Amino acid sequence: MSEVAQTFGEGAVSEPSAIVGGLWRNGVLAAISWAAAAFVTVGVPDVVPWGSGGLFAIITGGIAVAFLVLSLVVHRLGRLGEVLVHYGQWFIVIGIWLALWELTTAKSGWLPKPFFSPPHGLLNVYVTDGQRLLICVAYTLRLWSLGFLAGISVGYAVGVALGWSKTFSYWGMPFLKLIGPVPATAWIPCTFYFFPTTFGASIFIVALASGIPVAILTASGVGSVNRAFYDVGRILGADNWYLIRKIAIPASTPHVFVGLFMALYYSFAVLVVAEMLGAKYGLGWYIQFQTAYSGYANVYAALVIMAVLCAGIIRLLFVARDRLLGWQEGFI
Amino acid sequence: MMAGPALAVAQPVAAPEVSVAVDIQSVSHQFKLSGSTLPVLDTIDFSVAAGDFVALLGPSGCGKSTLLRLVAGLEKPTSGSILVDGQVITRPDPSRILVFQDPTLFPWATVWKNVATGLEARGVLKQERARVDSALALVELSAFADAYPHQLSGGMAQRASLARALVNDPALLLLDEPLGKLDSLTRLTLQAELVRLWQRNGFTALLVTHDVEEALLLSSRIIVFSDRPARIKAEFRFDKPYPRHRDDPDLIALRRSILGTLGLST
Numbered sequence: 001m002s003e004v005a006q007t008f009g010e011g012a013v014s015e016p017s018a019i020v021g022g023l024w025r026n027g028v029l030a031a032i033s034w035a036a037a038a039f040v041t042v043g044v045p046d047v048v049p050w051g052s053g054g055l056f057a058i059i060t061g062g063i064a065v066a067f068l069v070l071s072l073v074v075h076r077l078g079r080l081g082e083v084l085v086h087y088g089q090w091f092i093v094i095g096i097w098l099a100l101w102e103l104t105t106a107k108s109g110w111l112p113k114p115f116f117s118p119p120h121g122l123l124n125v126y127v128t129d130g131q132r133l134l135i136c137v138a139y140t141l142r143l144w145s146l147g148f149l150a151g152i153s154v155g156y157a158v159g160v161a162l163g164w165s166k167t168f169s170y171w172g173m174p175f176l177k178l179i180g181p182v183p184a185t186a187w188i189p190c191t192f193y194f195f196p197t198t199f200g201a202s203i204f205i206v207a208l209a210s211g212i213p214v215a216i217l218t219a220s221g222v223g224s225v226n227r228a229f230y231d232v233g234r235i236l237g238a239d240n241w242y243l244i245r246k247i248a249i250p251a252s253t254p255h256v257f258v259g260l261f262m263a264l265y266y267s268f269a270v271l272v273v274a275e276m277l278g279a280k281y282g283l284g285w286y287i288q289f290q291t292a293y294s295g296y297a298n299v300y301a302a303l304v305i306m307a308v309l310c311a312g313i314i315r316l317l318f319v320a321r322d323r324l325l326g327w328q329e330g331f332i
Numbered sequence: 333m334m335a336g337p338a339l340a341v342a343q344p345v346a347a348p349e350v351s352v353a354v355d356i357q358s359v360s361h362q363f364k365l366s367g368s369t370l371p372v373l374d375t376i377d378f379s380v381a382a383g384d385f386v387a388l389l390g391p392s393g394c395g396k397s398t399l400l401r402l403v404a405g406l407e408k409p410t411s412g413s414i415l416v417d418g419q420v421i422t423r424p425d426p427s428r429i430l431v432f433q434d435p436t437l438f439p440w441a442t443v444w445k446n447v448a449t450g451l452e453a454r455g456v457l458k459q460e461r462a463r464v465d466s467a468l469a470l471v472e473l474s475a476f477a478d479a480y481p482h483q484l485s486g487g488m489a490q491r492a493s494l495a496r497a498l499v500n501d502p503a504l505l506l507l508d509e510p511l512g513k514l515d516s517l518t519r520l521t522l523q524a525e526l527v528r529l530w531q532r533n534g535f536t537a538l539l540v541t542h543d544v545e546e547a548l549l550l551s552s553r554i555i556v557f558s559d560r561p562a563r564i565k566a567e568f569r570f571d572k573p574y575p576r577h578r579d580d581p582d583l584i585a586l587r588r589s590i591l592g593t594l595g596l597s598t
Contacts, residue, residue, distance in 0.1 A: 228436045231406055236450035236500065237426035246452070250440040327440045327480045 019075050026088030027071025033095025034064035040102045047109035052127050056120035117297035125301035139281040147206025148267050155211030159218025164244055184209035185273045198278035205274040210263035221255025222248045257321045268310050351383040351536040352417045352503040359412035361398055371561035372398050385530055385537040387547035390557030396540040400506045404430040426450050429497040430506040435489035437481040443492050444477040450500040467499035487518035507539040523549050527574050544590050548583050549576050556593050566593045
């Protein structure tokens with residue numbers, strides 16, 4: 001909890017006074033704000049109908065009731081309770097934000113259709129088009145994981161070779177420096193020629209976007225390993241292969257992870273373009289398709305899914321990093 | 333290939349099969365620095381008998397550490413040759429281990445794994461795991477086998493670094509100011525420990541230091557180097573039995589004359 005509190009800065013959260021007399025004050029306020037969002041959704045008529053307004057009101061109303069219950073029992077929930085209490089202020093603000101979002105879009109028409117959508121408009125997309133979106137998620141994840149894994153594997157191997165071997169670096173580094181700044185999408189014309197299927201071309205684009213940052217960061221990581229470590233290894237009887245596996249690779253892992261995080265962002269950024277290449281499903285395809293038909297609510301709905309996927313994968317990468325780099329001083 | 337019988341020193345507890353003699357024959361070395369050359373060693377000539385503990389003393393930056401790197405086989409001398417038991421050194425070998433001023437433990441590996449490095453690199457770790465445990469016990473770090481280097485104090489890290497060297501049963505231990513960065517109390521403890529390990533294992537030891545007292549506490553021969561490029565300026569013998577005491581009048585007298593050769597009067 002303390003690490004979370006630190007990132008939010010002191011004074012932002014007043015933990016000790018959050019629960020007074022067994023009652024979680026922010027929980028009650030959150031219940032009020034979410035109830036307000038539910039009330040606005042059903043109580044004020046839509047300027048233009050969106051659908052699923054009733055369902056959205058039931059969900060937000062249900063969450064309001066849940067907060068009300070939680071405000072009485074949260075102090076008995078231990079670790080989970082602490083986390084809930086910590087984010088109490090966020091829960092209040094999200095409720096207010098949903099209510100304002102409803103008011104500015106569907107209820108007043110100030111932010112008009114089709115460019116903006118109220119929250120229940122997004123919910124309506126999941127309700128009416130959920131099945132197609134699920135298929136799109138599956139297609140996107142397939143393309144992304146194949147491209148990302150291929151890209152980081154090749155990028156890592158190339159990076160180790162560039163960082164370790166002077167010859168490899170002499171011939172390879174100029175290419176990497178030339179190719180590096182070119183957006184992966186600029187290779188679309190050649191990929192069409194070289195790959196027999198558009199799916200292969202799409203994988204290549206994603207792989208290129210994720211491979212280049214991993215290669216550059218791995219090369220710089222391997223290149224910047226403290227030379228004294230290699231001296232120690234050689235003195236203790238290590239051959240080159242041992243020096244690479246047991247010294248160069250672990251010593252450069254912190255750099256590699258920086259590269260992996262960059263690769264993750266780049267690969268998600270090119271997904272939309274990669275799915276332009278003759279795809280029939282996929283979130284990127286869905287976004288373009290819906291944009292062409294001014295289905296902006298659908299676009300937003302797909303964007304939310306993409307953001308959640310990306311955040312989830314980043315979380316996984318953090319877990320992997322914490323496990324592998326626990327040896328770093330002051331890391332955890 | 334002894335330089336002369338006068339240099340042969342009585343071996344203390346040395347088991348002859350685990351120590352080696354070192355012959356340094358008119359070794360000169362220079363660094364190439366962007367066009368110009370920097371001479372660091374100038375016709376160094378001396379021999380170390382098997383099992384002997386010799387200290388190399390001199391002003392900092394004079395090239396003593398370079399000499400140790402040459403003996404370890406990490407670099408080749410520009411001219412001259414270095415022989416260990418009559419064989420010319422061409423590359424590093426785990427029978428000659430260099431311990432640096434910094435512990436240079438691998439931060440990503442536990443203390444146990446660090447100490448096991450030499451055995452693992454030679455592919456004998458599976459059969460000889462017990463040696464890692466006994467090396468850790470020897471430097472009293474058994475309780476810290478699973479700790480990571482950043483969790484150790486400076487003295488503990490240097491002891492781990494010694495264990496990483498000793499686990500290979502080196503015949504020649506090259507010590508490059510191994511206690512230079514430690515606080516004075518830890519230094520005293522580790523000086524005594526070094527003597528104990530040397531007497532127990534019987535290896536030949538070459539110690540680079542700029543601490544005259546340390547040289548006198550540990551070694552039976554002290555070779556004094558000049559400023560860069562290093563030349564041998566003087567050589568002293570000190571045959572007192574161990575453990576020695578820093579307030580021993582003989583030690584104090586010899587310390588004064590060594591400091592005199594270094595250009596410092598006390």
